[in-house]
Amino acid sequence: MKPWLLFSLSDLMERDDDAFSLEECLSNFSCIQGGDDVKNYLVKNAIVDEKRWVSKTYLFISDDLQKNILGYFTVSLKYIMVSDGLQLSKNSIKRLNPDSNSIAQCRLIGQLGRSTHAEKGFGTHILRYAIGMMRQFAKKEGCRTLRIDCANNKKLMEYYVKHGFRPISKNKDNDLIQMITMLDRGIDQIMGN
Numbered sequence: 123m124k125p126w127l128l129f130s131l132s133d134l135m136e137r138d139d140d141a142f143s144l145e146e147c148l149s150n151f152s153c154i155q156g157g158d159d160v161k162n163y164l165v166k167n168a169i170v171d172e173k174r175w176v177s178k179t180y181l182f183i184s185d186d187l188q189k190n191i192l193g194y195f196t197v198s199l200k201y202i203m204v205s206d207g208l209q210l211s212k213n214s215i216k217r218l219n220p221d222s223n224s225i226a227q228c229r230l231i232g233q234l235g236r237s238t239h240a241e242k243g244f245g246t247h248i249l250r251y252a253i254g255m256m257r258q259f260a261k262k263e264g265c266r267t268l269r270i271d272c273a274n275n276k277k278l279m280e281y282y283v284k285h286g287f288r289p290i291s292k293n294k295d296n297d298l299i300q301m302i303t304m305l306d307r308g309i310d311q312i313m314g315n
């Protein structure tokens with residue numbers, strides 16, 4: 123694995139000066155095939171969302187002269203509407219802690235992408251890092267559900283299932299699958315090891 127350093131986007135925004143152009147750094151990010159939305163988010167929306175505290179972005183940057191973005195993830199808070207269509211048992215729904223309006227708070231990994239500069243498998247490293255970070259937040263603040271919205275694509279869904287997520291519902295357009303994992307359990311427990 124290439125040596126990397128982790129930066130929050132907020133840190134990089136403070137460093138934006140003559141010696142370092144954040145705009146250039148972000149626009150040089152080339153996500154692997156299938157990641158156009160992930161690239162566009164970083165270039166067009168990440169800074170705006172960071173400034174508004176809508177979401178927070180973390181970037182893995184190569185620790186060499188090139189300083190390429192190897193990948194990134196974005197986290198925020200969200201909710202799940204607990205409706206009849208949810209593919210979960212009564213017990214699992216209870217574990218989401220829905221309120222009296224059937225709203226269950228959750229954490230969200232909104233974006234996740236590996237760059238063409240990083241080797242296959244680096245995305246898993248990013249995902250595990252993001253889950254670990256969310257687990258630490260959850261331990262301190264509560265809210266144990268972690269959600270990811272996956273494109274309705276078999277391969278990508280299988281990838282998230284392999285990493286402990288399970289599908290719970292689809293959006294109206296049928297192009298996004300809501301998947302969740304529980305942060306109060308280790309990855310080995312989730313995967314039944």
Ligand SMILES: CC(C)(COP(=O)(O)OP(=O)(O)OC[C@H]1O[C@@H](n2cnc3c(N)ncnc32)[C@H](O)[C@@H]1OP(=O)(O)O)[C@@H](O)C(=O)NCCC(=O)NCCS
Nearest residue numbers: 156157234235236242243244245246271272275277278281
């Ligand atoms: C998802 C991602 C971070 C995983 O990175 P990784 O752990 O290094 O693993 P890979 O890139 O090898 O991807 C794992 C598998 O998912 C598949 N996959 C990844 N993104 C996919 C996509 N957008 N559409 C379809 N399949 C996809 C890969 O083809 C691969 O399948 P394989 O093992 O049969 O070759 C990375 O593939 C990526 O950046 N994808 C594009 C952006 C994206 O789709 N992000 C997810 C948003 S929810």
